[in-house]
Amino acid sequence: MASNPVRSSCAHAHSCSAAVRLRAMANSPLLGGLTPEQHRKLDTTLSAWAWNEGDPLVMAGDMVEGSYLIVAGRARVTRDTVDGKEVTVDIAAPGDVVGPLSTVTAEAADSVWAMETTCALYLPADALADVVRNYPEIALSILEMQNEKLAHSRTRKVAQSTRTVEQRVAEVILHLDEKLGQVRPDGSHLIQVRVRRDDVAGMAGTTIESASRAMSRMKRDGLIDSGREWIVVLDVDTLHDLAEGPTD
Secondary structure: OOOOOOOOOOOOOOOOOHHHHHHHHHHOOOOOOOOHHHHHHHHOOOEEEEEOOOOEEEOOOOEEOEEEEEEEOOEEEEEEOOOOOEEEEEEEOOOOEEOOOOOOOEEOOOEEEEOOOEEEEEEEHHHHHHHHHHOHHHHHHHHHHHHHHHHHHHHHHHHHHHOOHHHHHHHHHHHHHHHHEEEOOOOOEEEOOOOOHHHHHHHHOOOHHHHHHHHHHHHHOOOEEEEOOEEEEOOHHHHHHHHHOOOO
């Protein structure tokens, strides 16, 4: 596979139609529990935004007055290290919420960059406060999302000291496959995002060189195929075994 098979989801910046906004809310882990009528009511408080590739949705350190529900496109979530380097910590896809998920103005911990034309619904913090008051189930969803983020952060820190680079890189690829994988006719899974080696390295908590070596071994062993900004998972089961490590 010589050329990058990953497609872009949008060709031009655009506004989201009412149907697209309602579908995004219905598919969102945060808002999916509401009824269609509640979605339509909430839609009156939302606004549609679009960014071109490379534009920032959120900048770390900024005081942000709301959050964004990704409708189309993908966005790179980055964090600055203590030595001033910017590392990728996740890739946001349709259905994900980026920016501080808060009912008040809050400081953004991470920056979010459009990887392609990206569209999102903006939910102001004060509107979220009203939603939480009117629909307690949303408060539970927010709590669950925050707990998941904390658990993921703890797991990532523990993994850096207890798991090999190859295991961590395999976990990142599986995470991206679960989130963005597209099953192809031959049974392989194309990760439908233009993912760079430094994205994998940042998410795995290692260097680009180490991540590249690990991916080269996986490619040699027939677990993945890869090229410039694309990854195909060829053997999911063996990649899972690699990520989990040897069993007693």
